[in-house]
Amino acid sequence: MAWRVAGVKGIRTASLSKALSTSWDAAVSRFYSNDAVGSKFSLLSSMSGLSDKSKNLGVGKYLPIQHLIRCFHASLELLARRSDEQFGLKTAKKEKYVKRESRTQPPVEAPYVAPKVKRNNKSLPERTIDIFDGMTIVELAKRTGESISALQDILVNVGETVDSEFDPLGIDIAELIAMEIGVNVKRLHSNVGAELLPRAPVVTVMGHVDHGKTSLLDALRQTSLAAKEAGGITQHIGAFVVRMPSGASITFLDTPGHAAFSAMRARGAAVTDIVVLVVAADDGVMPQTLEAMSHAKAANVPIVVAINKCDKPAANPERVKLQLASEGLLLEEMGGDVQVVQVSATQRIGLNDLEEALLLQSELMELKARIDGPAQAYVVEARIDKGRGPFATAIVKAGTLICGQHVVVGAEWGRIRAIRDMVGKLTEKARPAMPVEIEGLRGLPMAGDDVIVVESEERARMLSAGRKKKLEKDRLQKVGEERMEIANPSEEAPERVEMPIIVKADVQGTVQAVTDALRSLNSPQVFVNVVHVGVGPISQSDVDLAQACGACIVGFNVRSPPNSVTLAAARACIKIKIHRVIYHLLEDIGNLIVEKAPGTSETQVSGEAQVLNIFEIKGRSKSKGEDVKIAGCRVTDGHVTKSSTMRLLRSGEVVFEGRCVSLKQEKHDVETVGKGNECGLVICDCHDFRIGDVIQCLERITRKPKFISSDNGAVRIEC
Numbered sequence: 001m002a003w004r005v006a007g008v009k010g011i012r013t014a015s016l017s018k019a020l021s022t023s024w025d026a027a028v029s030r031f032y033s034n035d036a037v038g039s040k041f042s043l044l045s046s047m048s049g050l051s052d053k054s055k056n057l058g059v060g061k062y063l064p065i066q067h068l069i070r071c072f073h074a075s076l077e078l079l080a081r082r083s084d085e086q087f088g089l090k091t092a093k094k095e096k097y098v099k100r101e102s103r104t105q106p107p108v109e110a111p112y113v114a115p116k117v118k119r120n121n122k123s124l125p126e127r128t129i130d131i132f133d134g135m136t137i138v139e140l141a142k143r144t145g146e147s148i149s150a151l152q153d154i155l156v157n158v159g160e161t162v163d164s165e166f167d168p169l170g171i172d173i174a175e176l177i178a179m180e181i182g183v184n185v186k187r188l189h190s191n192v193g194a195e196l197l198p199r200a201p202v203v204t205v206m207g208h209v210d211h212g213k214t215s216l217l218d219a220l221r222q223t224s225l226a227a228k229e230a231g232g233i234t235q236h237i238g239a240f241v242v243r244m245p246s247g248a249s250i251t252f253l254d255t256p257g258h259a260a261f262s263a264m265r266a267r268g269a270a271v272t273d274i275v276v277l278v279v280a281a282d283d284g285v286m287p288q289t290l291e292a293m294s295h296a297k298a299a300n301v302p303i304v305v306a307i308n309k310c311d312k313p314a315a316n317p318e319r320v321k322l323q324l325a326s327e328g329l330l331l332e333e334m335g336g337d338v339q340v341v342q343v344s345a346t347q348r349i350g351l352n353d354l355e356e357a358l359l360l361q362s363e364l365m366e367l368k369a370r371i372d373g374p375a376q377a378y379v380v381e382a383r384i385d386k387g388r389g390p391f392a393t394a395i396v397k398a399g400t401l402i403c404g405q406h407v408v409v410g411a412e413w414g415r416i417r418a419i420r421d422m423v424g425k426l427t428e429k430a431r432p433a434m435p436v437e438i439e440g441l442r443g444l445p446m447a448g449d450d451v452i453v454v455e456s457e458e459r460a461r462m463l464s465a466g467r468k469k470k471l472e473k474d475r476l477q478k479v480g481e482e483r484m485e486i487a488n489p490s491e492e493a494p495e496r497v498e499m500p501i502i503v504k505a506d507v508q509g510t511v512q513a514v515t516d517a518l519r520s521l522n523s524p525q526v527f528v529n530v531v532h533v534g535v536g537p538i539s540q541s542d543v544d545l546a547q548a549c550g551a552c553i554v555g556f557n558v559r560s561p562p563n564s565v566t567l568a569a570a571r572a573c574i575k576i577k578i579h580r581v582i583y584h585l586l587e588d589i590g591n592l593i594v595e596k597a598p599g600t601s602e603t604q605v606s607g608e609a610q611v612l613n614i615f616e617i618k619g620r621s622k623s624k625g626e627d628v629k630i631a632g633c634r635v636t637d638g639h640v641t642k643s644s645t646m647r648l649l650r651s652g653e654v655v656f657e658g659r660c661v662s663l664k665q666e667k668h669d670v671e672t673v674g675k676g677n678e679c680g681l682v683i684c685d686c687h688d689f690r691i692g693d694v695i696q697c698l699e700r701i702t703r704k705p706k707f708i709s710s711d712n713g714a715v716r717i718e719c
């Protein structure tokens with residue numbers, strides 16, 4: 001039985017329900033290490049309905065300590081109501097929690113009483129509270145809405161004590177308590193009293209496909225520290241630093257594009273200070289230019305525009321400026337504050353202007369950071385190396401990261417074994433705006449994860465376990481919600497197409513971005529079910545999994561799988577799609593979904609004819625030898641087709657519906673008759689035509705969903 005989850009006491013509901021049916025006494029008494037209380041608990045649990053509630057939690061989840069405490073409180077209240085004398089329970093806990101209001105109330109009928117703790121309504125969206133180092137239990141209680149005593153109980157269970165509720169708590173402890181309650185946290189770091197020094201701006205390059213982001217980064221890289229100080233050693237880190245003649249530096253993130261930016265922003269990582277919006281002078285503003293603008297605006301990150309490819313004869317920077325202005329970008333030369341520089345990445349023109357513009361922007365922003373004290377850093381990307389294990393590229397935002405420190409990175413933890421600078425040189429420390437690689441992590445973090453320095457390995461393990469538990473809870477909740485949606489589709493909704501997908505990509509940040517992008521195709525009609533994600537090449541086990549769940553495998557920025565894997569996939573009829581451009585990938589998968597979708601069929605009136613005359617042929621019905629009635633008609637709209645269903649209308653009312661068995665024009669059998677023409681038609685089993693009746697020709701058409709990519713870069717599947 002699991003009593004201790006990463007240091008936080010709790011109990012698996014599986015174990016609990018087992019305990020409930022076998023030896024609940026033993027379970028509870030072990031939990032409280034108090035046999036006297038424990039033995040009473042079995043009786044109380046059944047009285048309070050606790051057993052049922054506990055079972056309802058579902059097997060396999062952890063029953064939070066708070067739930068047990070609540071149950072315990074409830075039981076104690078019941079106990080008090082029933083009779084003090086009968087049970088003779090006179091413990092400190094009882095005195096603390098027991099309400100002595102209505103002893104006459106029959107305990108068995110008493111409902112499960114919520115604890116004195118005011119709980120958050122779980123159906124409401126989850127709250128996020130600010131936490132900081134040195135906050136007190138009182139402050140935490142105010143932010144979480146929980147009672148001080150409840151928080152104190154949790155504190156005891158995470159292995160901490162405070163003398164009074166006004167004693168300062170460590171930020172990690174505050175986070176652990178918040179996670180136990182199920183509240184999200186935003187860690188605030190105070191700079192009060194710390195010396196703040198100017199730091200280099202961190203810049204991300206974004207723009208439309210082929211507008212020259214990579215070329216611009218390459219051109220800038222040549223002027224970078226790597227080239228100058230390390231004799232042009234190949235960069236192997238997702239960021240680099242350019243040092244200006246003035247001595248000022250700029251840190252560029254080497255993961256151009258929206259994907260990494262969005263993934264980081266989604267985790268609340270304010271890594272980028274400035275966005276360089278690259279627009280090709282010969283191509284102008286395009287869908288992804290607008291998308292990049294939206295990303296920067298949403299993140300409140302200022303933009304510096306680089307009009308690239310100005311060396312090209314077709315370059316028209318003025319047109320680009322007008323386009324940008326008409327999209328709401330307030331350019332400096334038009335009275336706004338967005339700087340524009342004209343560059344050519346390949347001809348290396350205007351690079352100094354760009355660097356100066358970036359420095360000016362960063363001066364305006366007065367970017368400063370605390371140098372001393374524990375580091376705060378964000379992961380830019382992470383990957384696994386055979387020799388080095390999981391490692392993360394991170395940018396330090398404040399403080400100093402030191403080799404040997406215990407860290408929690410997102411939901412992973414580790415002890416920093418090595419810090420490498422952008423040219424792969426080992427270094428002992430990393431200061432603000434410095435891009436570094438960190439080795440020594442136990443697992444693979446994600447782009448945008450925060451790097452937190454903690455005091456001990458035990459604290460690192462606890463925090464990591466708590467975060468993983470929270471992530472898993474959120475994931476299960478999301479999956480549950482998606483499943484519910486499938487189980488209860490709205491009545492009008494057509495059948496939902498499910499597309500199971502396995503995502504493999506080069507780095508964790510990309511995995512996330514691709515997964516998010518694929519999920520953006522979801523709609524009431526389409527469910528992209530990402531069943532597995534991973535970093536690295538597509539392997540045999542991916543194919544096995546794909547076969548087990550009928551999934552298609554998507555590889556992004558990964559090399560083609562080995563022949564044996566490709567063959568195995570082909571044998572199992574598993575589709576493998578490898579792409580390097582997200583929009584191509586989305587289009588490909590969108591088309592796969594479209595192919596797979598059964599489509600919705602509907603009946604359409606393809607034409608109308610008016611009955612002008614009626615002819616009768618005796619005993620000519622092929623099957624029954626009955627008289628046959630022929631309607632002599634003129635097609636008044638559209639066309640009528642043989643072997644379609646015909647609907648007979650009289651004064652607007654449907655009087656008959658049946659299959660057309662004969663369609664003739666002047667004694668000749670025809671397949672279709674168009675508007676304005678006359679024809680004779682026979683409807684199976686219809687003997688009641690009248691002059692003036694209207695015959696509608698009904699055709700069944702099947703509509704397949706369509707993959708739609710709109711001008712602003714958004715994609716969707718329309719059913």
Ligand SMILES: Nc1nc2c(ncn2[C@@H]2O[C@H](COP(=O)(O)OP(=O)(O)OP(=O)(O)O)[C@@H](O)[C@H]2O)c(=O)[nH]1
Nearest residue numbers: 208209210211212213214215308309312344345346
């Ligand atoms: N003439 C000229 N060509 C350029 C310039 N910058 C980039 N190119 C060319 O434009 C093409 C696309 O450049 P990339 O740097 O790959 O563009 P990108 O925006 O990184 O492309 P994606 O990564 O696919 O989004 C390449 O053929 C470059 O050589 C420039 O300043 N002048």
